[in-house]
Amino acid sequence: MPRYIGAHTIDNGGLHMAVLRAGKAGMTAMQCFTAIPRFYGDKSTIRPERVARFKGALAKTKIKPANVVVHAAYVLSVATPEDDKWARASAGLTKEMERSSALGVGAVCFHPGSAGASDRTESAKRIAKAITEALKTIESDTRLLVENTAGAGKTMGKTAQEVRDILANVPKSLRPRTGYGLDTCHLFSSGYDITASKEAFTRVLDEFEDATGEPPSFFHLNDSATELGSNRDRHVLIGDGHIGTQPFEWLMQDRRSENVPLILETPQQNYEIAEDDESPDPFDVKMMKLLEQWA
Ligand SMILES: [Zn+2]
Numbered sequence: 001m002p003r004y005i006g007a008h009t010i011d012n013g014g015l016h017m018a019v020l021r022a023g024k025a026g027m028t029a030m031q032c033f034t035a036i037p038r039f040y041g042d043k044s045t046i047r048p049e050r051v052a053r054f055k056g057a058l059a060k061t062k063i064k065p066a067n068v069v070v071h072a073a074y075v076l077s078v079a080t081p082e083d084d085k086w087a088r089a090s091a092g093l094t095k096e097m098e099r100s101s102a103l104g105v106g107a108v109c110f111h112p113g114s115a116g117a118s119d120r121t122e123s124a125k126r127i128a129k130a131i132t133e134a135l136k137t138i139e140s141d142t143r144l145l146v147e148n149t150a151g152a153g154k155t156m157g158k159t160a161q162e163v164r165d166i167l168a169n170v171p172k173s174l175r176p177r178t179g180y181g182l183d184t185c186h187l188f189s190s191g192y193d194i195t196a197s198k199e200a201f202t203r204v205l206d207e208f209e210d211a212t213g214e215p216p217s218f219f220h221l222n223d224s225a226t227e228l229g230s231n232r233d234r235h236v237l238i239g240d241g242h243i244g245t246q247p248f249e250w251l252m253q254d255r256r257s258e259n260v261p262l263i264l265e266t267p268q269q270n271y272e273i274a275e276d277d278e279s280p281d282p283f284d285v286k287m288m289k290l291l292e293q294w295a
């Protein structure tokens with residue numbers, strides 16, 4: 001079975017440039033934003049010209065649309081107990097599904113956000129409600145996936161049980177169109193010791209699979225600058241952090257890394273790349289080589 005590896009590439013010059021840079025790096029998967037991630041994006045409709053440029057660029061690469069993940073804006077906190085905020089975040093998530101479905105990508109991933117002072121069981125229901133609304137409003141093959149979080153403050157989705165609670169509240173008919181993905185840095189930061197041994201690593205993936213009834217639909221491959229259980233979200237290059245290279249080697253040998261997008265969100269070298277420069281980021285190329293040797 002193939003391993004689809006790629007990165008969240010730099011989009012200076014537009015979304016299609018992120019695609020071309022991914023292609024030049026030899027990626028078979030990639031991630032991108034469709035709107036500025038610090039804003040709700042609940043009013044941003046994607047223009048047909050932009051969709052056409054994106055699809056045209058993708059056709060020049062080895063990346064199948066199914067292996068493109070869109071990362072939703074960080075501010076879409078659909079876990080929140082505040083009604084106004086929830087409504088806007090939920091609208092933003094639906095709008096993201098609209099843009100991503102127009103692009104024809106395989107999935108949208110999102111961070112569920114913070115439950116604040118509210119009950120976590122109730123928060124899981126609110127997250128599920130936002131997923132349900134987005135899937136009911138936008139009918140497409142693009143799936144909407146929860147990402148596990150590093151667990152800072154009251155953020156939801158830091159354990160297998162919480163991911164399960166969120167997904168279990170989505171109506172059964174819509175359940176195949178949602179799921180979850182795992183970020184290695186977030187796992188480690190939220191207290192899952194994926195470094196202890198291959199068995200311990202495998203048990204963590206088993207725990208998520210058993211709880212939710214399905215394997216992860218994507219992975220984010222990041223080392224962590226901070227220690228186990230730090231609840232901090234600081235990505236570093238694989239091998240430069242507290243996770244080290246070995247767990248990534250184990251992951252590449254695990255059946256669950258087959259046939260799903262494996263996305264690097266590690267630091268890049270050339271954030272100021274010229275808008276018309278299609279060359280791949282040197283750090284991305286280095287990370288790709290590292291992962292491919294284990295795949
Ligand atoms: Zn993320």
Ligand SMILES: [Zn+2]
Nearest residue numbers: 183185186233
């Ligand atoms: Zn992160």
